[in-house]
Amino acid sequence: MNTLRLKRNAYPVKIEGQEPSTAFLSDFVIDGMSLAEQYNLNAWFGSTCFEDTGLAREYAIEALLGKQEPGNQFGSGRLVLFRCHCGCHYCGVISCHIEQKNDVVTWSDIRYENDEDDPEYPKQFTSFSFALDEYTAEIARHLERIDNKE
Numbered sequence: 001m002n003t004l005r006l007k008r009n010a011y012p013v014k015i016e017g018q019e020p021s022t023a024f025l026s027d028f029v030i031d032g033m034s035l036a037e038q039y040n041l042n043a044w045f046g047s048t049c050f051e052d053t054g055l056a057r058e059y060a061i062e063a064l065l066g067k068q069e070p071g072n073q074f075g076s077g078r079l080v081l082f083r084c085h086c087g088c089h090y091c092g093v094i095s096c097h098i099e100q101k102n103d104v105v106t107w108s109d110i111r112y113e114n115d116e117d118d119p120e121y122p123k124q125f126t127s128f129s130f131a132l133d134e135y136t137a138e139i140a141r142h143l144e145r146i147d148n149k150e
Helices: 054-064 132-147
Strands: 004-013 021-030 045-047 079-084 093-101 104-113 125-131
Touching: 004 132, 021 045, 054 079, 054 132, 079 104, 104 132, 125 132
Parallel strands: none
Antiparallel strands: 004 021, 045 079, 079 093, 093 104, 104 125
């Protein structure tokens, strides 16, 4: 079994004519390995479902828990792990197949997905499997940290 930890990365944002600010984006850390670092993500391409709000976040978290079919703009049924800050999946996403069976959540075929055949991010991971109770608890802890602005 793999171990999932969720953390928030701080990215400095500088826009000409505006005060510098910081963007906080979540990261999936699996067995100590940051997926954001593996894919060299940044504040423009590194948003996750944890940055969503309201019903969009609720729906995405249900998909992350394997409780419902993930929705993405390609119609591939793949769970979007990372996407562009604009929210459009056609900019490209890091996605996977997700399955919750018995007491295990499995991510498989983790890779870059877009509407073209040429992958911008060639790194792929075959699969990760997580114990459902630990996985669910980590997601709940992370949501609480975000909601408490920790």
